[in-house]
Amino acid sequence: MSGFLSSSIARKVAMALSALFLIFFLIIHLAVNLTSLFSEEVFNQASHFMGTNPLIQFAMQPILIFGVVFHFVMGFVLELKNKKSRNVKYVKYNGAASASWMSRNMAISGMAILAFIVLHFIDFWFPEMNHKYIEFLPEDPTRYFAELQHKFTNPLRVGAYVIAFILLALHLLHGFQSAFQSIGFNNKYTKCVKNFGTIYSIVIPLGFIIIALCHYFNH
Amino acid sequence: MNLTLKIWRQKGPQDKGQMVEYKVTDISEHMSFLEMMDVLNEQLVAKDEVPIAFDHDCREGICGMCSLHINGEPHGPDRGITTCQLHMRTFKDGDTIYIEPWRAKAFPVIKDLIVDRMAFERIQQAGGYISVNTSGNTQDANAIPISKLNADLSMDAAACIGCGACVASCKNSSAMLFVSAKVSQFALLPQGKIEAADRVRNMVKQMDEEGFGNCTNTGACEVECPKGISLENIARMNREYLKASII
Numbered sequence: 001m002s003g004f005l006s007s008s009i010a011r012k013v014a015m016a017l018s019a020l021f022l023i024f025f026l027i028i029h030l031a032v033n034l035t036s037l038f039s040e041e042v043f044n045q046a047s048h049f050m051g052t053n054p055l056i057q058f059a060m061q062p063i064l065i066f067g068v069v070f071h072f073v074m075g076f077v078l079e080l081k082n083k084k085s086r087n088v089k090y091v092k093y094n095g096a097a098s099a100s101w102m103s104r105n106m107a108i109s110g111m112a113i114l115a116f117i118v119l120h121f122i123d124f125w126f127p128e129m130n131h132k133y134i135e136f137l138p139e140d141p142t143r144y145f146a147e148l149q150h151k152f153t154n155p156l157r158v159g160a161y162v163i164a165f166i167l168l169a170l171h172l173l174h175g176f177q178s179a180f181q182s183i184g185f186n187n188k189y190t191k192c193v194k195n196f197g198t199i200y201s202i203v204i205p206l207g208f209i210i211i212a213l214c215h216y217f218n219h
Numbered sequence: 220m221n222l223t224l225k226i227w228r229q230k231g232p233q234d235k236g237q238m239v240e241y242k243v244t245d246i247s248e249h250m251s252f253l254e255m256m257d258v259l260n261e262q263l264v265a266k267d268e269v270p271i272a273f274d275h276d277c278r279e280g281i282c283g284m285c286s287l288h289i290n291g292e293p294h295g296p297d298r299g300i301t302t303c304q305l306h307m308r309t310f311k312d313g314d315t316i317y318i319e320p321w322r323a324k325a326f327p328v329i330k331d332l333i334v335d336r337m338a339f340e341r342i343q344q345a346g347g348y349i350s351v352n353t354s355g356n357t358q359d360a361n362a363i364p365i366s367k368l369n370a371d372l373s374m375d376a377a378a379c380i381g382c383g384a385c386v387a388s389c390k391n392s393s394a395m396l397f398v399s400a401k402v403s404q405f406a407l408l409p410q411g412k413i414e415a416a417d418r419v420r421n422m423v424k425q426m427d428e429e430g431f432g433n434c435t436n437t438g439a440c441e442v443e444c445p446k447g448i449s450l451e452n453i454a455r456m457n458r459e460y461l462k463a464s465i466i
Contacts, residue, residue, distance in 0.1 A: 002425065004465075007423055007424070007427055007460070008393075008423065008426070008427050008431075008433045009423055009456070009457055009460045009461070009463075010455075010464070011433060012433055012434060012435075013457065013461065024282070055381035058460075059299055065365060068318075077434045078435075081433060081436070082390070082391035082392070082393075082430075082432035084324065084434055085323060085324050085392035085393070085430060085431055085432030086322050086323055086324065086390075086391075086392045086393055086432070087324045088328075089226070089322065090291065090319055090322050091227075091238055091250040091317060091319060092288075092291040092292025092317040092319070094290065094292050095291075095390055095439065097291065097292050097296070097442075098292065098388055098437075098439035098442035098443050099438055099439040099442070100437070100438075101388070101438035103435065103436065103438065104390055104437055106435060113224060124231030125389060167433075174436075174437075177436075178435070178436040180435075181436045181450065181453070181454050181457075182436065183452045183457065184455070184457040184461060185454065186450065186451045186453075186454030186455070193447060198277070207440050214220075214431070
């Protein structure tokens with residue numbers, strides 16, 4: 001079993017499973033955020049539920065953080081290993097002739113997303129943890145919408161969010177179907193998976209971009 | 220046609236190596252790429268210079284011996300062919316052509332454009348076979364029922380000639396297309412099922428030990444493969460490996 005876990009295939013399957021988990025998480029995150037466009041009250045209720053439900057806070061949240069960290073660490077480990085596998089570079093290498101930019105630059109789009117997650121944690125997660133578990137401030141179920149709006153008043157932050165989500169879209173355009181290929185799913189449904197993956201990769205990041213822009217312009 | 224060639228020259232495995240520029244003139248567009256290399260070598264020999272070492276054998280796209288990374292792509296810019304099937308009509312008069320050996324840590328350069336592809340042999344020896352009793356009582360293969368679809372898929376996988384273009388094209392120098400073709404051609408047939416679990420485990424283990432990179436599903440290997448080996452084989456190998464390791 002130890003040989004299995006250190007094998008190249010087990011590692012790519014682990015990357016794929018963590019990716020699929022994060023892909024699923026994005027839908028939930030977007031669904032909650034979308035409510036902010038339609039109803040302040042519903043957004044506050046949804047955020048309050050996510051922020052105080054013990055199952056989400058103490059079971060799902062640690063699993064999610066582990067999934068994010070694992071995906072990034074394993075991604076870097078594999079990228080370094082792959083770089084070492086070609087110790088002498090080509091003088092002329094026409095990578096674009098046979099593979100998409102997205103597939104060849106997952107590390108670049110991944111690092112941009114990592115930088116965004118750091119910004120996102122500074123914006124929302126750290127203050128939230130401080131509010132609830134360090135300063136033990138009294139819980140106000142109606143505070144979330146105002147906090148959200150306040151963050152999207154700065155055009156630089158909104159710009160950073162938009163760029164990050166464009167890079168997320170590029171990452172997903174390769175990553176979605178790649179995850180299925182890695183777990184061995186390549187059959188008559190693959191065309192469907194690829195088409196759905198393309199729609200997902202554009203619609204989900206676009207949803208986040210629309211939310212950021214709407215709050216910026218409506219504030 | 221007149222061409223400028225920038226070719227990797229390396230005296231031996233320990234030599235640092237460098238790109239050297241050559242000019243060739245009056246090259247016929249009907250020549251194969253390797254014939255153009257022959258013309259250049261004849262010129263070099265006539266000038267008492269050391270000819271350029273490059274791999275070749277059948278010169279009809281079957282043996283998998285020829286290699287060459289031409290203008291940034293294995294086997295050159297055309298699709299579905301080996302270097303020996305590449306013709307000079309693909310290029311234009313006055314072109315500059317870069318010619319390099321396969322680049323991968325697992326494929327060290329022996330001399331000039333020749334690389335050591337024994338890593339593929341060792342992967343094959345680790346499990347790329349079926350154990351058949353050849354004592355004279357061997358069952359007729361035609362007596363074993365097999366679906367037409369699986370027979371075709373197995374034959375498609377078996378078309379791999381082991382040239383190494385998949386490794387050369389992959390940004391990660393991954394050998395998964397080659398290994399998956401060799402795993403698939405047996406995994407799809409009844410005769411190969413008995414040793415399927417050991418085969419995939421041992422071949423993947425050997426592949427990892429040789430220092431090839433990890434597959435990131437860019438699909439470059441499939442595009443550059445002269446025999447059109449499909450990425451479906453890699454997915455099949457992943458399934459076979461998971462089945463053999465977990466179940």
